[in-house]
Amino acid sequence: METLDAIISQYIDPYYLRIMVLIGINIILALGINLITGVTGQLTMGHAGFMSIGAYTSAILSMQYGFSYLAALLAGALMAALFGVIIGIPTLRLEGDYLAMVTIGAAEIIRVFFLNFEPGGKAVGMAGIPQHTTFITVWLVALIIILLNVRLLNSRYGRAFYAIKENEIAAAASGIDTTRIKILAFMVGAFLGGLGGGLYAHYMYYINPQDFGFMKSIELLNMVVLGGMGSIPGTILGAFILTLAPEMLRIVSEYRLLFYGALLVILMIFRPNGLLGNVRLYDLRKRWWKKEVETWQS
Amino acid sequence: MAVLSLENISQEFGGLRALDAFNLDVEESAIFGIIGPNGAGKTTLFNIITGIYTPTEGNIVFQGRNINQAATHKIACLGIARTFQNIRLFNKLSALDNVRIGCHGISKSGFFSSLFGLPSMLHEEKQIKEESKQLLTLVGLYDKREEYAENLAYGEQRRLEIARALALKPTLLLLDEPAAGMNSGEKAELMILIRQIRQDMKLTILIVEHDMNLVMNICERIAVLDYGRKIAEGSPSEVKSDERVIQSYLGAGA
Ligand SMILES: Nc1ncnc2c1ncn2[C@@H]1O[C@H](COP(=O)(O)OP(=O)(O)OP(=O)(O)O)[C@@H](O)[C@H]1O
Ligand SMILES: [Mg+2]
Numbered sequence: 001m002e003t004l005d006a007i008i009s010q011y012i013d014p015y016y017l018r019i020m021v022l023i024g025i026n027i028i029l030a031l032g033i034n035l036i037t038g039v040t041g042q043l044t045m046g047h048a049g050f051m052s053i054g055a056y057t058s059a060i061l062s063m064q065y066g067f068s069y070l071a072a073l074l075a076g077a078l079m080a081a082l083f084g085v086i087i088g089i090p091t092l093r094l095e096g097d098y099l100a101m102v103t104i105g106a107a108e109i110i111r112v113f114f115l116n117f118e119p120g121g122k123a124v125g126m127a128g129i130p131q132h133t134t135f136i137t138v139w140l141v142a143l144i145i146i147l148l149n150v151r152l153l154n155s156r157y158g159r160a161f162y163a164i165k166e167n168e169i170a171a172a173a174s175g176i177d178t179t180r181i182k183i184l185a186f187m188v189g190a191f192l193g194g195l196g197g198g199l200y201a202h203y204m205y206y207i208n209p210q211d212f213g214f215m216k217s218i219e220l221l222n223m224v225v226l227g228g229m230g231s232i233p234g235t236i237l238g239a240f241i242l243t244l245a246p247e248m249l250r251i252v253s254e255y256r257l258l259f260y261g262a263l264l265v266i267l268m269i270f271r272p273n274g275l276l277g278n279v280r281l282y283d284l285r286k287r288w289w290k291k292e293v294e295t296w297q298s
Numbered sequence: 299m300a301v302l303s304l305e306n307i308s309q310e311f312g313g314l315r316a317l318d319a320f321n322l323d324v325e326e327s328a329i330f331g332i333i334g335p336n337g338a339g340k341t342t343l344f345n346i347i348t349g350i351y352t353p354t355e356g357n358i359v360f361q362g363r364n365i366n367q368a369a370t371h372k373i374a375c376l377g378i379a380r381t382f383q384n385i386r387l388f389n390k391l392s393a394l395d396n397v398r399i400g401c402h403g404i405s406k407s408g409f410f411s412s413l414f415g416l417p418s419m420l421h422e423e424k425q426i427k428e429e430s431k432q433l434l435t436l437v438g439l440y441d442k443r444e445e446y447a448e449n450l451a452y453g454e455q456r457r458l459e460i461a462r463a464l465a466l467k468p469t470l471l472l473l474d475e476p477a478a479g480m481n482s483g484e485k486a487e488l489m490i491l492i493r494q495i496r497q498d499m500k501l502t503i504l505i506v507e508h509d510m511n512l513v514m515n516i517c518e519r520i521a522v523l524d525y526g527r528k529i530a531e532g533s534p535s536e537v538k539s540d541e542r543v544i545q546s547y548l549g550a551g552a
Contacts, residue, residue, distance in 0.1 A: 175403015
């Protein structure tokens with residue numbers, strides 16, 4: 001893997017390589033939100049909180065406790081998943097948009113916690129995190145995560161997620177324990193948040209609590225909204241575009257945020273369901289089926 | 299023996315008593331009708347049986363078991379399936395997946411075997427798909443299995459709800475106005491379907507319906523609700539000739 005990375009870095013400009021790595025990380029993070037918000041329909045606006053838990057946990061474990069890269073990543077993701085359950089159990093019973101409020105609050109609490117967290121360097125943050133994350137590792141992990149996402153959404157759990165979003169009462173009447181399934185979606189989403197955070201920490205070399213603020217959560221949520229809620233290809237596309245856009249808009253420097261905002265507004269006007277809102281893998285399968293029937297009949 | 303017994307059920311919404319000391323025994327493998335004017339409390343009754351509301355007073359006993367406090371999904375898994383008066387399908391999913399979701403309560407695959415596609419899970423998935431296709435065939439929607447539920451015609455949506463409910467392999471099926479919005483041809487087919495379901499699947503059916511022709515034709519026993527109270531119960535002919543029923547519901551013309 002290292003040799004592969006060495007070869008790649010010979011041919012690709014480090015600037016582009018860096019963007020590609022960030023895209024990979026954002027895909028993993030956004031897929032977590034897609035699962036919670038896009039597929040299960042529970043609005044979460046604090047994903048950066050889970051990301052920071054994964055980042056700090058894995059960084060501390062690999063710097064101070066000699067954990068291997070893989071073990072540190074996994075531990076960070078599991079820690080985030082644990083917090084997902086802790087936050088999810090009391091809130092997912094509630095209806096409506098309480099969850100959005102609670103997730104914002106929880107992410108803020110987590111950020112303030114790290115601002116005062118001695119082993120994490122308080123407001124200064126942590127530097128000297130081993131740079132294990134490379135182009136190859138990120139995209140290997142991203143690929144595995146995408147495949148597992150596809151698997152999950154095609155199973156009875158995936159169907160239960162969609163059912164809850166579509167009609168919660170009918171889901172319950174079909175024998176789905178809606179609270180439990182929502183917590184499950186939240187837990188898996190948080191796991192992916194923590195995983196992305198760990199990858200990020202081991203790429204950036206340096207992290208601090210400001211990296212994981214409210215704006216980060218919104219930026220990640222935007223990827224899912226832009227790409228198409230509940231769509232895996234859409235989420236991946238959203239992560240691509242919204243990671244690239246700020247870089248491309250560097251040309252217009254000061255007006256960057258303005259353009260970024262305008263771009264989102266325009267896209268939402270013309271494609272309110274997201275760019276690929278009707279291109280869940282689910283729908284692709286359907287279209288393929290239809291075509292098959294048509295050709296068979298003609 | 300009664301499959302379902304409602305003992306002294308009352309349900310209050312604020313000051314409104316939607317059900318008032320309601321008693322009912324539903325015998326095994328009966329087709330039991332519940333009729334009554336708008337707002338009589340029929341749907342409320344179904345919501346109580348399926349755990350969507352917890353009754354203010356009284357007991358619900360299903361197969362000898364008190365299910366007053368049970369959650370909706372638990373009651374479904376115990377074997378009570380239902381359809382909804384205001385159709386509640388999973389609109390942005392295919393007809394086939396609507397039925398497959400109906401199987402959720404009786405399927406077992408765990409999270410990790412689903413995630414990694416273990417053989418036991420794949421086997422179960424295959425079974426679910428087969429059974430769902432059979433149910434779609436039963437209700438005449440096999441050719442529409444890949445259509446979004448929301449794109450189906452009204453009568454088709456009602457039949458899809460029945461297929462989804464049957465996917466739970468219930469012992470008791472609650473149908474809330476299954477014929478609403480159907481034309482007379484569809485209603486005739488529905489009657490055949492309901493009888494066939496009862497026979498093939500050996501289940502008990504409780505049906506709320508305003509279409510008197512349908513109710514009188516397929517129900518062996520009927521209870522009449524008015525303002526949350528049961529005003530009559532008996533065979534179709536008994537109910538039809540009951541003074542109070544004629545006055546409050548059927549009207550002079552019936
Ligand atoms: N969740 C609720 N909150 C307040 N009132 C309710 C609620 N559900 C039902 N009701 C009231 O209870 C009464 C009975 O309603 P229900 O829906 O059971 O009638 P129904 O017999 O099914 O009528 P229809 O034939 O029109 O379907 C009505 O007055 C209704 O407004
Ligand atoms: Mg009703």
